[in-house]
Amino acid sequence: MAERAGLLAPLRVREFRALWFAELLSVAGDQLARVALAVLVFDRTASALLTALTYALTFVPSVLGGFLLAGLADRFPRRAVLVVTDSLRAGIALLMAVPGLPLPVLWACAALLSVASGPFKAASMALLPQVVPGERYPQALALRQVTGQSAQLAGFAGGGALLVVLEPHVALGLNALTFLLSAILVRAGVRHRPAAAASRAETTAEAGKGDRRKLITLYALVSMVGLYVVPEGLAAPYADGIGAAAIGVGLLLAADPLGSIAGAWLVARIRLPASPGVAAGLAAAGGVPLVVCDLAPGLVLSILCWAASGVFSTAYLIQTQTMVVDAVPDHRLGTVMGRMATVLYCSQGVAVLLAGLAAEAAGPARVIAAAGALAVLSAAAIGLLRVRPRRGGGPDSDFTAHQSLLPMAGTSSQRMDCRDASALSMKV
CATH class of the missing domain: 1.20.1250.20 (MFS general substrate transporter like domains)
Incomplete structure (x- = not known):
């Protein structure tokens, strides 16, 4: 039950x-x-x-x-x-x-x-x-x-x-x-809870290199979210390029949110280990369908590709959020999550703005495909840096993934299995 x-x-x-x-x-x-x-x-x-x-x-x-x-x-x-x-x-x-x-x-x-x-x-x-x-x-x-x-x-x-x-x-x-x-x-x-006050010892312990490495990895994963929003910003010119009518714009814009809902549902049903390797694999998988857009496929295939990207990008974001809760002490959790949500938000605005400028010269289909390829490469780079063994281990070796970085490796997908940063929670 x-x-x-x-x-x-x-x-x-x-x-x-x-x-x-x-x-x-x-x-x-x-x-x-x-x-x-x-x-x-x-x-x-x-x-x-x-x-x-x-x-x-x-x-x-x-x-x-x-x-x-x-x-x-x-x-x-x-x-x-x-x-x-x-x-x-x-x-x-x-x-x-x-x-x-x-x-x-x-x-x-x-x-x-x-x-x-x-x-x-x-x-x-x-x-x-x-x-x-x-x-x-x-x-x-x-x-x-x-x-x-x-x-x-x-x-x-x-x-x-x-x-x-x-x-x-x-x-x-x-x-x-x-x-x-x-x-x-x-x-x-909601019941009252005291403020999450930190002791000096906790603050000192938190400042270790291992914790900083973990947070850098998580911030890097969150900053990638903007790449998956590029299709939404270019939906109208992309639809025009593949010969879709105005209704095609609406269907394309609905694809990612619907995929996001499906991805969140799958995360709730499938329990995945919260690790950078799994999150990076899901992030890479979210970029692959966007690469197909370079071929300017028809409306139906484009909708399926955008929805598939939404499934995996949502899954990796939930994974990442879960890892934040595991990596950050409670007395700093609000600060880190609030700033991470801001990074997520800014990444979307910057990515859409740059994509719009690039589409003027290269065309929307090519720019969307480039965003997908960049997502795959960035996820692979983040994952490789995390799984690469360090001599003698390290303070955060237990946080380092031992999963394959290929898309769908290990188990499979979803958005931020860390213990949450959500809103990071949601793509805006």
Whole structure:
């Protein structure tokens, strides 16, 4: 019965249910707010540039929050960080719902909301392994991946539908309500835990070379995620290149999220050892289908390739997140996970921007294939560096993989079997 429960097993834990539902509310509210802001600003300015700027302000400042404020999740009780940040975001979102608010104030509020998401994500990711420890942790990551992707899609689709009958200000008010409900759920459903204070001895021990090597490997794996998002950024010109109609763009864009959901489900069903070798093998496997795009296959084969890439990239990311929990002491887990989530986020933006520039000269199919090839080579390089034996072993030799680095080697696939860094949790 436990085996069959798989993906849903973590829902048996009361604290996880509170965290999970609170996060779904926040994600859906965020997507609704983005749609409402875009409509509001365009209605008031008729400027595509200012509309794009407003949308960017809902994402970009989170980089600042992730790097500078993630440490709050280690200095203060994590439940308190979640409740306070959500309460602050509810207040800011409510201010944004005021009709006639000057655009500079609206933009400042959007930026503050984005900054506050940094410590919230760090505290949530660091708290998760305490709420669902052991074997249920990868399952919890997989479930969050599946439902998080679904909540984003529902937020965008539902936001567009709601704005047909609601004013943007009302939609922004609903976003404030989601933050408030999230804070109440966490406060009522998650028990208090003291701050993850570190002793001087722990801090000294943590500074060893072995730990630094582990973290460098994990950061390198996370930074590769942007390569798997390149197809989404080039979906429209790629579809045009293979002769697909506008509906083909939508099908291609849906392929990776659907593959990601399948990958997360498989991670929950198949137990893989959390090691850099397995993660690198899955990462390499995620790049192989993208290489096929250089042949400019038809729409159906392209959809299958993009979905397969989503399966393996999600699997390796979950593997990596699981390893973070194993490698990082609890008193630094919030900081590391928050910064890792920021690296993941930045890698996607940078990769899509560079891919767009390259596609102008080389064409979208070739650029997507190049991204896949680079993913394979990068994963192989990371894996080889980790499995290469060091003379006399090393302080982190137990962390070093002994698996083959070939795709599907050992057992098989999936996204970050470390004990979690999720949101690293999800590809954005």
